[in-house]
Amino acid sequence: MLGETKRNRISERREATRREIVEAAWQVARERGLAEVTLREIARRVGMQAPSLYGHVASKNEIYDAMFAQAWTQFHEGVRGIDQAIPEDRERALIFFARHFFDFAVHDPVRYQLMNQRTIPGFEPSPEAYAPAVAVLEDLGQRMAEFGITEQEDVDLWVALIGGLVNSQLANDPGGDRWGRLLERTARMYLRDLDLTTAGTTPVPTTNGDRSRA
Amino acid sequence: MLGETKRNRISERREATRREIVEAAWQVARERGLAEVTLREIARRVGMQAPSLYGHVASKNEIYDAMFAQAWTQFHEGVRGIDQAIPEDRERALIFFARHFFDFAVHDPVRYQLMNQRTIPGFEPSPEAYAPAVAVLEDLGQRMAEFGITEQEDVDLWVALIGGLVNSQLANDPGGDRWGRLLERTARMYLRDLDLTTAGTTPVPTTNGDRSRA
């Protein structure tokens, strides 16, 4: 049927416009800050009047929502993309992941702010937008389990440690490396503690010979 | 002179009104969120019209500034207040401080947000408001030095670790204790790493016999 192809073409055009809007929102956010994004400025950049945006987007928060989902999807795909580069060694692997997360965060502070801090007044990510964030956490849990790190407390601690380094870096030395260079040390410290804590309860292999990867 | 006492009385009244305004701002912030504070709502609570606030305050950011300074001063005084209760033992002392900071943060998330996150669009704390924050950091450095922790990297790491626990707690389990109960473990982990890292470079006393306190 011709109707369908036409409908698809229209739908594609609509989606493209939506992407344009979200991309313009990213631009404004990076230039002026996340909270300083205005519909009028977005509209100006895509060549519209502000109210016309409502033909493609239900609200300003829906734009934030799309950005939120996009950011977490980006990170998730990034992690999957480097899968074959993961070191076999447990310590190196943990550092590898942490460095990936750290660089991703520091590389785009505005994106990190949207992903991890509830800073925009009325905005709460929708369940659909939150899904890729959950997927990332599930991935993390699975990968850590491959290293014998299965206790929720242990994963919680690791998440908090890396998040703490990122936050300190962004807050107190943006653009620098004052906390970034503490990543390796933090990972070693964490693993040493882990071995001491779980000693006698769950055997943890120092190398990772039983890990199967495609 | 009568003129001076009168001037003082007026000045006192003015200062009291200013305190009232800042206190109302805290109320609004805790009820609706830090970014949702409006001058009109503050004015309503102190029985004024919004523009009348400008007789006591130069701008909205000056209110945030006063709140910022007040929060850090509160913390600083709190730390000084518990001075005599600090354990002699290095590990216990570190945990004691961390717990104090953690509880202070978790007890009033809005206050912590204002103190440690740059989340309000146009607001940057003035040098005067920042002073008590600097004083707290200097205090921390001094106290850690008493335990032989003098390297900036070591202090940086400690700050990041505790901050990470606080952030995770507030972001992922507000009102709970999922990351709070990791404080002791984190302190032990940190100290163990410290002893290994600085072994052979700077002797670190396991007990703290040479600490002089009034």
Next chain:
DNA sequence: GTCTATACACCGATAGAC
């Protein structure tokens, strides 16, 4: 001196013409 009244420029959002 302190307040009220009024206004300005901006914001997100909506209604309705075309």
Next chain:
DNA sequence: GTCTATCGGTGTATAGAC
């Protein structure tokens, strides 16, 4: 779909009453 016009908000500023 996109426009203009407009609404109820916001922070901020000023004129003028008392």
